[in-house]
Amino acid sequence: xxxxxxxxxxxxxxxxxxxxxxxxxxxxxxxxxxxxxxxxxxxxxxxxxxxxxxxxxxxxxxxxxxxxxxxxxxxxxxxxxxxxxxxxxxxxxxxxxxxxxxxxxxxxxxxxxxxxxxxxxxxxxxxxxxxxxxxxxxxxxxxxxxxxxxxxxxxxxxxxxxxxxxxxxxxxxxxxxxxxxxxxxxxxxxxxxxxxxxxxxxxxxxxxxxxxxxxxxxxxxxxxxxxxxxxxxxxxxxxxxxxxxxxxxxxxxxxxxxxxxxxxxxxxxxxxxxxxxxxxxxxxxxxxxxxxxxxxxxxxxxxxxxxxxxxxxxxxxxxxxxxxxxxxxxxxxxxxxxxxxxxxxxxxxxxxxxxxxxxxxxxxxxxxxxxxxxxxxxxxxxxxxxxxxxxxxxxxxxxxxxxxxxxxxxxxxxxxxxxxxxxxxxxxxxxxxxxxxxxxxxxxxxxxxxxxxxxxxxxxxxxxxxxxxxxxxxxxxxxxxxxxxxxxxxxxxxxxxxxxxxxxxxxxxxxxxxxxxxxxxxxxxxxxxxxx
Ligand code: ADP
Numbered sequence: 001x002x003x004x005x006x007x008x009x010x011x012x013x014x015x016x017x018x019x020x021x022x023x024x025x026x027x028x029x030x031x032x033x034x035x036x037x038x039x040x041x042x043x044x045x046x047x048x049x050x051x052x053x054x055x056x057x058x059x060x061x062x063x064x065x066x067x068x069x070x071x072x073x074x075x076x077x078x079x080x081x082x083x084x085x086x087x088x089x090x091x092x093x094x095x096x097x098x099x100x101x102x103x104x105x106x107x108x109x110x111x112x113x114x115x116x117x118x119x120x121x122x123x124x125x126x127x128x129x130x131x132x133x134x135x136x137x138x139x140x141x142x143x144x145x146x147x148x149x150x151x152x153x154x155x156x157x158x159x160x161x162x163x164x165x166x167x168x169x170x171x172x173x174x175x176x177x178x179x180x181x182x183x184x185x186x187x188x189x190x191x192x193x194x195x196x197x198x199x200x201x202x203x204x205x206x207x208x209x210x211x212x213x214x215x216x217x218x219x220x221x222x223x224x225x226x227x228x229x230x231x232x233x234x235x236x237x238x239x240x241x242x243x244x245x246x247x248x249x250x251x252x253x254x255x256x257x258x259x260x261x262x263x264x265x266x267x268x269x270x271x272x273x274x275x276x277x278x279x280x281x282x283x284x285x286x287x288x289x290x291x292x293x294x295x296x297x298x299x300x301x302x303x304x305x306x307x308x309x310x311x312x313x314x315x316x317x318x319x320x321x322x323x324x325x326x327x328x329x330x331x332x333x334x335x336x337x338x339x340x341x342x343x344x345x346x347x348x349x350x351x352x353x354x355x356x357x358x359x360x361x362x363x364x365x366x367x368x369x370x371x372x373x374x375x376x377x378x379x380x381x382x383x384x385x386x387x388x389x390x391x392x393x394x395x396x397x398x399x400x401x402x403x404x405x406x407x408x409x410x411x412x413x414x415x416x417x418x419x420x421x422x423x424x425x426x427x428x429x430x431x432x433x434x435x436x437x438x439x440x441x442x443x444x445x446x447x448x449x450x451x452x453x454x455x456x457x458x459x460x461x462x463x464x465x466x467x468x469x470x471x472x473x474x475x476x477x478x479x480x481x482x483x484x485x486x487x488x489x490x491x492x493x494x495x496x497x498x499x500x501x502x503x504x505x506x507x508x509x510x511x512x513x514x515x516x517x518x519x520x521x522x523x524x525x526x527x528x529x530x531x532x
Pocket of ligand 1: 093098284288289292316317318319320328333334335336344345346348349350351374
Protein backbone atom coordinates (compact mmCIF):
# COMPACT_ATOMS: atom_id res chain seq x y z
CA UNK A 1 0.00 0.00 0.00
CA UNK A 2 1.31 3.47 -0.81
CA UNK A 3 2.65 5.28 2.25
CA UNK A 4 2.32 9.05 2.28
CA UNK A 5 5.43 10.86 3.43
CA UNK A 6 5.45 13.66 6.02
CA UNK A 7 8.39 15.91 6.91
CA UNK A 8 8.39 16.85 10.58
CA UNK A 9 10.35 20.05 11.27
CA UNK A 10 10.99 20.88 14.93
CA UNK A 11 14.08 21.93 16.93
CA UNK A 12 12.88 19.91 19.90
CA UNK A 13 14.01 16.25 19.73
CA UNK A 14 11.25 15.10 22.04
CA UNK A 15 8.55 16.67 19.86
CA UNK A 16 10.00 14.93 16.86
CA UNK A 17 9.95 11.61 18.62
CA UNK A 18 6.31 11.91 19.73
CA UNK A 19 5.11 13.17 16.36
CA UNK A 20 7.09 10.46 14.62
CA UNK A 21 5.55 7.63 16.58
CA UNK A 22 1.98 8.99 16.12
CA UNK A 23 2.45 9.27 12.37
CA UNK A 24 4.25 5.93 12.00
CA UNK A 25 1.45 4.20 13.81
CA UNK A 26 -0.95 5.68 11.30
CA UNK A 27 1.22 4.23 8.53
CA UNK A 28 2.96 7.38 7.36
CA UNK A 29 6.59 7.53 6.26
CA UNK A 30 8.52 10.16 8.18
CA UNK A 31 11.41 12.56 7.49
CA UNK A 32 12.94 14.90 10.09
CA UNK A 33 14.57 18.29 10.18
CA UNK A 34 15.50 20.44 13.19
CA UNK A 35 15.39 23.84 11.48
CA UNK A 36 13.97 25.54 8.39
CA UNK A 37 17.15 25.47 6.35
CA UNK A 38 17.62 21.73 6.83
CA UNK A 39 13.93 21.20 5.97
CA UNK A 40 14.31 23.10 2.67
CA UNK A 41 17.44 21.08 1.78
CA UNK A 42 15.59 17.81 2.36
CA UNK A 43 12.53 18.93 0.39
CA UNK A 44 14.64 20.16 -2.52
CA UNK A 45 16.56 16.90 -2.73
CA UNK A 46 13.52 14.68 -2.56
CA UNK A 47 10.48 14.48 -4.79
CA UNK A 48 8.05 12.60 -2.67
CA UNK A 49 7.00 14.57 0.42
CA UNK A 50 3.23 14.92 0.68
CA UNK A 51 3.04 17.30 3.64
CA UNK A 52 5.18 19.36 6.04
CA UNK A 53 4.48 19.67 9.78
CA UNK A 54 6.30 22.88 10.66
CA UNK A 55 7.25 24.31 14.01
CA UNK A 56 7.43 28.13 14.04
CA UNK A 57 10.03 29.05 16.61
CA UNK A 58 13.28 27.53 15.38
CA UNK A 59 16.93 28.61 15.06
CA UNK A 60 18.63 29.61 11.74
CA UNK A 61 15.35 29.83 9.73
CA UNK A 62 12.01 30.07 11.56
CA UNK A 63 8.74 28.43 10.43
CA UNK A 64 7.26 31.58 8.84
CA UNK A 65 10.27 32.20 6.60
CA UNK A 66 10.54 28.51 5.74
CA UNK A 67 6.88 28.43 4.71
CA UNK A 68 7.32 31.58 2.62
CA UNK A 69 10.25 29.98 0.73
CA UNK A 70 8.29 26.74 0.22
CA UNK A 71 5.42 28.73 -1.35
CA UNK A 72 7.71 30.67 -3.65
CA UNK A 73 9.71 27.65 -4.86
CA UNK A 74 8.16 26.19 -8.02
CA UNK A 75 9.04 22.62 -7.11
CA UNK A 76 7.66 22.84 -3.55
CA UNK A 77 4.80 25.29 -3.77
CA UNK A 78 2.01 22.70 -3.81
CA UNK A 79 3.12 20.78 -0.70
CA UNK A 80 0.65 21.51 2.12
CA UNK A 81 2.11 22.99 5.31
CA UNK A 82 0.57 22.64 8.78
CA UNK A 83 2.03 24.87 11.49
CA UNK A 84 2.50 23.08 14.77
CA UNK A 85 3.19 25.58 17.53
CA UNK A 86 2.63 26.77 20.99
CA UNK A 87 1.84 30.31 19.72
CA UNK A 88 -1.88 30.56 20.18
CA UNK A 89 -2.50 34.29 19.64
CA UNK A 90 -4.77 35.23 16.78
CA UNK A 91 -2.15 37.44 15.18
CA UNK A 92 0.28 34.49 14.96
CA UNK A 93 -2.36 32.32 13.36
CA UNK A 94 -3.24 34.99 10.81
CA UNK A 95 0.46 35.54 10.06
CA UNK A 96 0.84 31.79 9.52
CA UNK A 97 -1.93 31.77 6.91
CA UNK A 98 -0.48 34.92 5.33
CA UNK A 99 2.81 33.09 4.84
CA UNK A 100 0.99 30.31 3.07
CA UNK A 101 0.14 27.62 5.64
CA UNK A 102 -2.86 25.41 5.01
CA UNK A 103 -3.67 24.72 8.65
CA UNK A 104 -2.68 25.27 12.27
CA UNK A 105 -2.38 22.79 15.14
CA UNK A 106 -1.59 23.90 18.69
CA UNK A 107 0.85 22.18 21.01
CA UNK A 108 0.18 20.15 23.03
CA UNK A 109 -1.73 18.43 20.26
CA UNK A 110 -4.42 15.82 20.24
CA UNK A 111 -3.01 12.94 18.13
CA UNK A 112 -6.38 12.06 16.56
CA UNK A 113 -7.03 15.65 15.57
CA UNK A 114 -3.53 15.96 14.13
CA UNK A 115 -3.90 12.77 12.11
CA UNK A 116 -7.33 13.85 10.84
CA UNK A 117 -5.93 17.18 9.64
CA UNK A 118 -2.84 15.59 8.07
CA UNK A 119 -5.05 13.10 6.28
CA UNK A 120 -7.49 15.79 5.06
CA UNK A 121 -4.73 17.98 3.63
CA UNK A 122 -2.96 15.12 1.90
CA UNK A 123 -6.24 14.04 0.31
CA UNK A 124 -6.98 17.62 -0.67
CA UNK A 125 -3.53 17.88 -2.25
CA UNK A 126 -4.05 14.65 -4.18
CA UNK A 127 -7.47 15.73 -5.39
CA UNK A 128 -6.09 19.11 -6.45
CA UNK A 129 -3.34 17.35 -8.37
CA UNK A 130 -5.83 15.05 -10.06
CA UNK A 131 -7.93 18.05 -10.96
CA UNK A 132 -4.88 19.81 -12.34
CA UNK A 133 -3.99 16.81 -14.45
CA UNK A 134 -7.55 16.52 -15.72
CA UNK A 135 -7.53 20.20 -16.50
CA UNK A 136 -4.29 19.83 -18.44
CA UNK A 137 -5.75 16.87 -20.30
CA UNK A 138 -8.88 18.84 -21.06
CA UNK A 139 -6.88 21.84 -22.22
CA UNK A 140 -4.85 19.57 -24.47
CA UNK A 141 -8.02 18.03 -25.88
CA UNK A 142 -9.55 21.47 -26.44
CA UNK A 143 -6.35 22.58 -28.15
CA UNK A 144 -6.38 19.49 -30.36
CA UNK A 145 -10.06 19.94 -31.25
CA UNK A 146 -9.52 23.65 -31.90
CA UNK A 147 -6.62 22.83 -34.19
CA UNK A 148 -8.76 20.25 -36.00
CA UNK A 149 -11.61 22.72 -36.37
CA UNK A 150 -9.23 25.39 -37.58
CA UNK A 151 -7.87 23.04 -40.22
CA UNK A 152 -11.40 22.04 -41.22
CA UNK A 153 -12.43 25.70 -41.42
CA UNK A 154 -9.38 26.56 -43.52
CA UNK A 155 -10.19 23.63 -45.79
CA UNK A 156 -13.81 24.74 -46.09
CA UNK A 157 -12.74 28.30 -46.83
CA UNK A 158 -10.29 27.07 -49.45
CA UNK A 159 -13.04 24.92 -51.00
CA UNK A 160 -15.43 27.88 -50.96
CA UNK A 161 -12.83 30.06 -52.67
CA UNK A 162 -12.22 27.29 -55.16
CA UNK A 163 -15.96 26.94 -55.81
CA UNK A 164 -16.36 30.70 -56.25
CA UNK A 165 -13.35 30.87 -58.55
CA UNK A 166 -14.55 27.86 -60.44
CA UNK A 167 -18.02 29.33 -60.85
CA UNK A 168 -16.62 32.67 -61.90
CA UNK A 169 -14.19 31.12 -64.38
CA UNK A 170 -16.72 28.67 -65.78
CA UNK A 171 -19.27 31.39 -66.11
CA UNK A 172 -16.74 33.60 -67.91
CA UNK A 173 -15.50 30.85 -70.17
CA UNK A 174 -19.01 29.69 -71.10
CA UNK A 175 -20.40 33.15 -71.64
CA UNK A 176 -17.57 34.39 -73.85
CA UNK A 177 -18.09 32.00 -76.78
CA UNK A 178 -21.86 32.37 -76.51
CA UNK A 179 -21.71 35.85 -77.95
CA UNK A 180 -20.23 34.39 -81.14
CA UNK A 181 -22.59 31.41 -81.22
CA UNK A 182 -25.76 33.42 -80.62
CA UNK A 183 -24.72 36.38 -82.75
CA UNK A 184 -23.72 34.44 -85.85
CA UNK A 185 -26.62 31.99 -85.52
CA UNK A 186 -28.96 34.97 -85.46
CA UNK A 187 -27.38 36.44 -88.61
CA UNK A 188 -27.52 33.10 -90.40
CA UNK A 189 -31.14 32.75 -89.35
CA UNK A 190 -31.88 36.09 -90.96
CA UNK A 191 -29.67 35.81 -94.03
CA UNK A 192 -30.01 32.19 -95.16
CA UNK A 193 -32.60 31.59 -97.84
CA UNK A 194 -32.76 27.80 -97.85
CA UNK A 195 -35.41 26.65 -95.34
CA UNK A 196 -33.44 23.63 -94.10
CA UNK A 197 -30.33 25.71 -93.39
CA UNK A 198 -32.42 28.43 -91.81
CA UNK A 199 -33.88 25.85 -89.44
CA UNK A 200 -30.40 24.62 -88.56
CA UNK A 201 -29.37 28.16 -87.69
CA UNK A 202 -32.54 28.54 -85.66
CA UNK A 203 -31.64 25.38 -83.72
CA UNK A 204 -28.10 26.59 -83.04
CA UNK A 205 -29.62 29.81 -81.77
CA UNK A 206 -32.15 28.04 -79.53
CA UNK A 207 -29.48 25.72 -78.08
CA UNK A 208 -27.27 28.72 -77.35
CA UNK A 209 -30.17 30.49 -75.68
CA UNK A 210 -30.86 27.45 -73.54
CA UNK A 211 -27.26 27.31 -72.40
CA UNK A 212 -27.37 31.01 -71.68
CA UNK A 213 -30.56 30.62 -69.61
CA UNK A 214 -29.06 27.77 -67.59
CA UNK A 215 -26.03 29.92 -66.88
CA UNK A 216 -28.29 32.74 -65.79
CA UNK A 217 -30.16 30.44 -63.42
CA UNK A 218 -26.94 29.27 -61.79
CA UNK A 219 -25.76 32.85 -61.50
CA UNK A 220 -29.09 33.97 -60.07
CA UNK A 221 -28.88 31.28 -57.42
CA UNK A 222 -25.33 32.20 -56.41
CA UNK A 223 -26.32 35.88 -56.35
CA UNK A 224 -29.33 35.32 -54.12
CA UNK A 225 -27.35 33.07 -51.80
CA UNK A 226 -24.65 35.66 -51.47
CA UNK A 227 -25.45 38.15 -48.74
CA UNK A 228 -23.64 40.72 -50.83
CA UNK A 229 -26.49 40.89 -53.32
CA UNK A 230 -28.41 44.11 -53.02
CA UNK A 231 -31.94 44.40 -54.26
CA UNK A 232 -33.07 47.57 -55.90
CA UNK A 233 -36.37 48.35 -54.23
CA UNK A 234 -38.70 50.63 -56.11
CA UNK A 235 -42.41 51.11 -56.62
CA UNK A 236 -43.41 48.56 -59.23
CA UNK A 237 -46.84 48.28 -60.84
CA UNK A 238 -47.31 44.52 -60.77
CA UNK A 239 -50.19 44.62 -63.25
CA UNK A 240 -48.20 46.58 -65.82
CA UNK A 241 -45.16 44.33 -65.37
CA UNK A 242 -47.29 41.19 -65.57
CA UNK A 243 -48.95 42.32 -68.80
CA UNK A 244 -45.51 42.92 -70.33
CA UNK A 245 -44.30 39.49 -69.24
CA UNK A 246 -47.46 37.81 -70.57
CA UNK A 247 -46.88 39.53 -73.90
CA UNK A 248 -43.45 37.99 -74.13
CA UNK A 249 -44.92 34.52 -73.58
CA UNK A 250 -47.92 34.91 -75.88
CA UNK A 251 -46.10 33.61 -78.98
CA UNK A 252 -44.81 30.50 -77.21
CA UNK A 253 -48.27 29.72 -75.81
CA UNK A 254 -49.84 30.20 -79.23
CA UNK A 255 -47.26 27.88 -80.81
CA UNK A 256 -48.14 25.21 -78.24
CA UNK A 257 -51.86 25.72 -78.86
CA UNK A 258 -52.42 26.89 -75.27
CA UNK A 259 -54.43 29.84 -73.98
CA UNK A 260 -52.68 32.44 -71.82
CA UNK A 261 -55.22 34.44 -69.85
CA UNK A 262 -55.10 36.88 -66.97
CA UNK A 263 -57.45 38.36 -64.39
CA UNK A 264 -56.64 41.28 -62.11
CA UNK A 265 -58.64 42.58 -59.15
CA UNK A 266 -57.44 46.15 -59.80
CA UNK A 267 -56.17 47.91 -62.93
CA UNK A 268 -52.98 48.83 -61.08
CA UNK A 269 -51.32 47.34 -57.98
CA UNK A 270 -48.12 48.98 -56.80
CA UNK A 271 -45.73 47.54 -54.26
CA UNK A 272 -42.13 48.13 -53.26
CA UNK A 273 -40.09 45.38 -54.86
CA UNK A 274 -37.05 44.73 -57.05
CA UNK A 275 -38.44 44.81 -60.57
CA UNK A 276 -35.95 42.31 -61.98
CA UNK A 277 -36.66 39.89 -59.17
CA UNK A 278 -40.42 40.13 -59.74
CA UNK A 279 -39.88 39.38 -63.42
CA UNK A 280 -37.74 36.36 -62.49
CA UNK A 281 -40.44 35.04 -60.15
CA UNK A 282 -43.23 35.33 -62.70
CA UNK A 283 -41.07 34.18 -65.62
CA UNK A 284 -40.13 30.99 -63.81
CA UNK A 285 -43.73 30.16 -62.90
CA UNK A 286 -45.15 30.85 -66.37
CA UNK A 287 -42.23 29.04 -68.01
CA UNK A 288 -42.97 25.95 -65.93
CA UNK A 289 -46.71 26.17 -66.53
CA UNK A 290 -46.10 26.24 -70.30
CA UNK A 291 -43.53 23.47 -70.08
CA UNK A 292 -45.74 21.07 -68.16
CA UNK A 293 -49.04 21.75 -69.96
CA UNK A 294 -50.07 19.94 -73.12
CA UNK A 295 -53.65 21.10 -73.57
CA UNK A 296 -55.81 23.84 -72.13
CA UNK A 297 -53.69 26.73 -70.90
CA UNK A 298 -52.52 29.09 -68.24
CA UNK A 299 -54.26 31.77 -66.23
CA UNK A 300 -52.43 34.39 -64.19
CA UNK A 301 -54.56 35.94 -61.48
CA UNK A 302 -53.47 38.87 -59.31
CA UNK A 303 -55.59 40.14 -56.46
CA UNK A 304 -55.02 42.81 -53.88
CA UNK A 305 -55.97 41.69 -50.39
CA UNK A 306 -55.78 43.51 -47.08
CA UNK A 307 -52.06 43.31 -46.37
CA UNK A 308 -50.79 41.33 -49.31
CA UNK A 309 -50.89 40.72 -53.01
CA UNK A 310 -51.75 37.21 -54.14
CA UNK A 311 -50.38 36.04 -57.48
CA UNK A 312 -51.72 32.76 -58.81
CA UNK A 313 -50.29 30.97 -61.84
CA UNK A 314 -52.79 28.28 -62.71
CA UNK A 315 -52.32 25.65 -65.42
CA UNK A 316 -54.21 22.65 -66.81
CA UNK A 317 -51.04 20.59 -67.10
CA UNK A 318 -49.73 17.24 -65.93
CA UNK A 319 -49.97 18.09 -62.23
CA UNK A 320 -47.58 17.23 -59.41
CA UNK A 321 -47.90 14.18 -57.12
CA UNK A 322 -48.59 15.26 -53.55
CA UNK A 323 -45.35 13.81 -52.15
CA UNK A 324 -43.41 16.19 -54.41
CA UNK A 325 -45.19 19.39 -53.34
CA UNK A 326 -42.33 20.35 -51.01
CA UNK A 327 -39.41 18.64 -52.77
CA UNK A 328 -39.79 20.60 -56.01
CA UNK A 329 -38.78 23.81 -54.20
CA UNK A 330 -35.39 22.30 -53.34
CA UNK A 331 -32.35 22.93 -55.55
CA UNK A 332 -31.98 20.60 -58.56
CA UNK A 333 -35.09 18.56 -57.61
CA UNK A 334 -37.63 17.52 -60.21
CA UNK A 335 -40.60 15.18 -60.25
CA UNK A 336 -39.01 13.26 -63.09
CA UNK A 337 -35.38 12.67 -62.16
CA UNK A 338 -32.55 10.40 -63.28
CA UNK A 339 -31.63 9.19 -66.73
CA UNK A 340 -35.25 8.61 -67.71
CA UNK A 341 -36.49 12.10 -66.92
CA UNK A 342 -39.14 13.38 -69.26
CA UNK A 343 -38.58 17.13 -69.19
CA UNK A 344 -35.62 19.36 -69.74
CA UNK A 345 -34.54 21.77 -67.03
CA UNK A 346 -32.09 22.29 -64.20
CA UNK A 347 -34.49 22.01 -61.28
CA UNK A 348 -33.35 25.44 -60.14
CA UNK A 349 -36.27 27.65 -61.22
CA UNK A 350 -38.57 27.01 -58.28
CA UNK A 351 -35.84 27.14 -55.64
CA UNK A 352 -34.72 30.53 -57.01
CA UNK A 353 -38.35 31.66 -57.09
CA UNK A 354 -38.90 30.55 -53.48
CA UNK A 355 -35.70 32.24 -52.29
CA UNK A 356 -36.68 35.49 -54.00
CA UNK A 357 -40.24 35.42 -52.68
CA UNK A 358 -38.90 34.84 -49.16
CA UNK A 359 -36.39 37.67 -49.53
CA UNK A 360 -39.37 39.96 -49.96
CA UNK A 361 -41.08 38.55 -46.87
CA UNK A 362 -43.54 36.52 -48.90
CA UNK A 363 -44.38 32.85 -49.29
CA UNK A 364 -44.99 30.41 -52.11
CA UNK A 365 -47.11 27.26 -52.17
CA UNK A 366 -48.56 24.84 -54.66
CA UNK A 367 -51.93 23.15 -55.06
CA UNK A 368 -52.05 20.43 -57.64
CA UNK A 369 -53.91 17.35 -58.84
CA UNK A 370 -52.31 14.79 -61.13
CA UNK A 371 -53.41 15.19 -64.75
CA UNK A 372 -55.71 18.07 -63.77
CA UNK A 373 -53.23 20.90 -63.34
CA UNK A 374 -51.26 22.96 -60.83
CA UNK A 375 -51.65 26.34 -59.21
CA UNK A 376 -48.61 28.12 -57.79
CA UNK A 377 -49.60 30.77 -55.26
CA UNK A 378 -47.25 33.59 -54.32
CA UNK A 379 -48.16 35.92 -51.48
CA UNK A 380 -46.19 39.15 -51.26
CA UNK A 381 -46.62 41.57 -48.37
CA UNK A 382 -47.43 45.17 -49.19
CA UNK A 383 -44.57 47.08 -47.65
CA UNK A 384 -45.03 50.70 -46.73
CA UNK A 385 -41.28 51.09 -46.61
CA UNK A 386 -40.54 53.87 -49.03
CA UNK A 387 -36.78 53.57 -49.12
CA UNK A 388 -36.08 53.46 -52.82
CA UNK A 389 -32.48 52.76 -53.67
CA UNK A 390 -31.79 53.54 -57.27
CA UNK A 391 -28.60 52.11 -58.67
CA UNK A 392 -25.93 54.75 -58.75
CA UNK A 393 -23.81 55.44 -61.80
CA UNK A 394 -20.34 56.27 -60.61
CA UNK A 395 -19.35 58.53 -63.48
CA UNK A 396 -21.32 61.61 -64.46
CA UNK A 397 -21.75 61.63 -68.19
CA UNK A 398 -21.20 64.86 -70.06
CA UNK A 399 -24.73 65.68 -71.18
CA UNK A 400 -24.21 68.19 -73.98
CA UNK A 401 -21.48 66.77 -76.11
CA UNK A 402 -23.45 64.39 -78.26
CA UNK A 403 -26.42 64.54 -80.55
CA UNK A 404 -27.78 61.15 -81.31
CA UNK A 405 -30.99 60.53 -83.21
CA UNK A 406 -30.84 63.50 -85.57
CA UNK A 407 -27.10 63.39 -85.91
CA UNK A 408 -25.85 63.43 -89.50
CA UNK A 409 -22.55 62.09 -88.29
CA UNK A 410 -23.10 58.96 -86.24
CA UNK A 411 -21.32 58.79 -82.88
CA UNK A 412 -17.97 57.02 -82.98
CA UNK A 413 -17.46 54.11 -80.65
CA UNK A 414 -14.52 51.85 -79.88
CA UNK A 415 -14.71 48.19 -78.91
CA UNK A 416 -11.79 46.90 -76.87
CA UNK A 417 -12.11 43.12 -76.81
CA UNK A 418 -9.55 40.37 -77.22
CA UNK A 419 -12.17 38.08 -78.78
CA UNK A 420 -12.13 39.03 -82.48
CA UNK A 421 -15.64 37.58 -82.93
CA UNK A 422 -17.25 40.23 -80.75
CA UNK A 423 -16.62 43.07 -83.19
CA UNK A 424 -18.52 41.67 -86.21
CA UNK A 425 -21.47 40.70 -83.98
CA UNK A 426 -21.68 44.09 -82.30
CA UNK A 427 -21.10 45.91 -85.57
CA UNK A 428 -24.19 44.33 -87.00
CA UNK A 429 -26.22 44.79 -83.81
CA UNK A 430 -25.40 48.49 -83.74
CA UNK A 431 -25.64 49.18 -87.46
CA UNK A 432 -27.26 52.54 -88.12
CA UNK A 433 -26.71 53.70 -84.55
CA UNK A 434 -22.96 54.01 -84.21
CA UNK A 435 -19.78 54.01 -86.20
CA UNK A 436 -17.71 51.26 -84.69
CA UNK A 437 -13.98 50.64 -84.53
CA UNK A 438 -12.22 47.89 -82.66
CA UNK A 439 -8.97 46.75 -81.16
CA UNK A 440 -8.00 43.60 -79.30
CA UNK A 441 -5.06 45.21 -77.50
CA UNK A 442 -5.18 47.44 -74.42
CA UNK A 443 -2.03 49.48 -75.13
CA UNK A 444 -3.13 50.06 -78.69
CA UNK A 445 -6.52 51.22 -77.39
CA UNK A 446 -4.87 54.01 -75.38
CA UNK A 447 -2.95 55.21 -78.43
CA UNK A 448 -6.13 55.19 -80.49
CA UNK A 449 -7.99 57.17 -77.83
CA UNK A 450 -5.22 59.77 -77.73
CA UNK A 451 -5.36 60.19 -81.49
CA UNK A 452 -9.15 60.21 -81.91
CA UNK A 453 -12.11 61.29 -79.88
CA UNK A 454 -14.49 58.38 -79.30
CA UNK A 455 -18.00 59.11 -78.04
CA UNK A 456 -18.47 55.73 -76.41
CA UNK A 457 -16.22 52.83 -75.44
CA UNK A 458 -17.15 49.18 -75.02
CA UNK A 459 -14.64 47.70 -72.64
CA UNK A 460 -14.02 43.99 -72.26
CA UNK A 461 -12.41 43.23 -68.89
CA UNK A 462 -10.30 40.13 -69.44
CA UNK A 463 -7.93 41.17 -72.23
CA UNK A 464 -5.50 38.25 -71.75
CA UNK A 465 -2.24 40.21 -72.10
CA UNK A 466 -1.02 43.67 -71.15
CA UNK A 467 -3.63 45.92 -69.57
CA UNK A 468 -6.91 44.48 -68.34
CA UNK A 469 -10.14 46.39 -68.88
CA UNK A 470 -10.13 47.91 -65.40
CA UNK A 471 -6.57 49.23 -65.69
CA UNK A 472 -7.33 50.52 -69.14
CA UNK A 473 -10.44 52.34 -67.90
CA UNK A 474 -8.43 53.96 -65.10
CA UNK A 475 -5.80 55.08 -67.62
CA UNK A 476 -8.46 56.51 -69.94
CA UNK A 477 -10.15 58.40 -67.10
CA UNK A 478 -6.84 60.19 -66.52
CA UNK A 479 -7.06 61.71 -70.02
CA UNK A 480 -8.92 65.03 -69.97
CA UNK A 481 -10.87 64.10 -73.11
CA UNK A 482 -12.14 60.84 -71.58
CA UNK A 483 -13.08 61.99 -68.11
CA UNK A 484 -16.81 61.89 -68.87
CA UNK A 485 -17.10 59.60 -71.87
CA UNK A 486 -19.41 56.60 -71.34
CA UNK A 487 -17.37 53.43 -70.91
CA UNK A 488 -19.50 50.28 -70.93
CA UNK A 489 -17.98 47.24 -69.24
CA UNK A 490 -18.86 44.58 -71.82
CA UNK A 491 -17.84 41.42 -70.11
CA UNK A 492 -18.53 37.79 -69.38
CA UNK A 493 -17.78 38.44 -65.69
CA UNK A 494 -21.27 38.28 -64.32
CA UNK A 495 -20.91 37.06 -60.75
CA UNK A 496 -21.94 38.87 -57.60
CA UNK A 497 -19.99 42.07 -57.14
CA UNK A 498 -18.54 42.15 -60.68
CA UNK A 499 -20.71 45.03 -61.87
CA UNK A 500 -19.83 47.09 -58.78
CA UNK A 501 -16.12 46.33 -59.23
CA UNK A 502 -16.10 47.60 -62.81
CA UNK A 503 -18.14 50.70 -61.97
CA UNK A 504 -15.69 51.41 -59.14
CA UNK A 505 -12.82 51.16 -61.66
CA UNK A 506 -14.39 53.98 -63.66
CA UNK A 507 -16.79 52.31 -66.07
CA UNK A 508 -20.08 54.18 -66.33
CA UNK A 509 -22.23 51.23 -67.44
CA UNK A 510 -22.19 47.47 -67.47
CA UNK A 511 -23.65 44.75 -69.68
CA UNK A 512 -22.88 41.07 -69.29
CA UNK A 513 -22.11 38.71 -72.16
CA UNK A 514 -23.89 37.16 -73.89
CA UNK A 515 -26.32 40.00 -74.45
CA UNK A 516 -29.25 40.15 -76.82
CA UNK A 517 -29.35 42.74 -79.57
CA UNK A 518 -32.32 44.45 -77.88
CA UNK A 519 -30.54 44.68 -74.52
CA UNK A 520 -27.46 46.21 -76.10
CA UNK A 521 -29.53 48.65 -78.13
CA UNK A 522 -31.62 49.58 -75.08
CA UNK A 523 -28.49 50.45 -73.18
CA UNK A 524 -26.74 52.31 -76.00
CA UNK A 525 -29.83 54.24 -77.08
CA UNK A 526 -30.51 55.10 -73.43
CA UNK A 527 -27.00 56.46 -73.00
CA UNK A 528 -26.96 58.40 -76.25
CA UNK A 529 -30.46 59.86 -75.82
CA UNK A 530 -29.48 61.20 -72.45
CA UNK A 531 -26.80 63.19 -74.18
CA UNK A 532 -29.05 65.00 -76.64
P1 ADP B 1 -37.13 22.73 -63.85
O1 ADP B 1 -38.42 23.23 -64.40
O2 ADP B 1 -35.94 23.33 -64.51
O3 ADP B 1 -37.06 21.25 -63.73
P2 ADP B 1 -38.06 23.95 -61.39
O4 ADP B 1 -37.35 24.15 -60.09
O5 ADP B 1 -38.67 25.13 -62.01
O6 ADP B 1 -37.01 23.27 -62.34
O7 ADP B 1 -39.17 22.85 -61.16
C1 ADP B 1 -38.87 21.68 -60.45
C2 ADP B 1 -39.84 20.59 -60.82
O8 ADP B 1 -41.16 20.89 -60.35
C3 ADP B 1 -40.04 20.37 -62.30
O9 ADP B 1 -39.00 19.57 -62.84
C4 ADP B 1 -41.37 19.66 -62.34
O10 ADP B 1 -41.20 18.31 -62.00
C5 ADP B 1 -42.14 20.34 -61.20
N1 ADP B 1 -42.98 21.45 -61.69
C6 ADP B 1 -42.74 22.76 -61.59
N2 ADP B 1 -43.77 23.48 -62.11
C7 ADP B 1 -44.69 22.60 -62.55
C8 ADP B 1 -45.95 22.72 -63.18
N3 ADP B 1 -46.49 23.91 -63.45
N4 ADP B 1 -46.60 21.58 -63.48
C9 ADP B 1 -46.07 20.38 -63.21
N5 ADP B 1 -44.88 20.19 -62.62
C10 ADP B 1 -44.19 21.29 -62.28
